[in-house]
Amino acid sequence: VQLVESGGGSVQAGGSLRLSCVASGYTYSSGCMAWFRRVPGKEREGVAGIVIRFGTRYYADSLQGRFTISRDSANNTMYLQMDNLIPEDTAMYYCALAASAPGTCGILTPDGWRQYNYWGQGTQVTVS
8 A cells, every 4th residue: 555645835824735645555445544744743643534435524623624634536535625724734744544444533532643554655734
């Protein structure tokens, strides 16, 4: 399984970015796909997750509705639309896939990222 992220970059506060994650080599219709982010010196944080089979979505409470996760199953691509970005959103963003869907896709639990089997290389988002 390979996950490849793209779409990161530098943006001013209030701006928008759209991250993409293309998954290859995963043929199952179960599990979760999610976005996590990490700031140096801090724990990895769940951002948003989506249940592959049902499309159920979960978001970190701190986002206050600014991000939207979606998935195009035909193209095996997951997206994260990020609007009204703030400097606190600055982080490396990672795409991840869990073959077995953890509760709330692991987004709302501190160590939920441990449930994920596959990770992308990350894409940097910088908000100034």
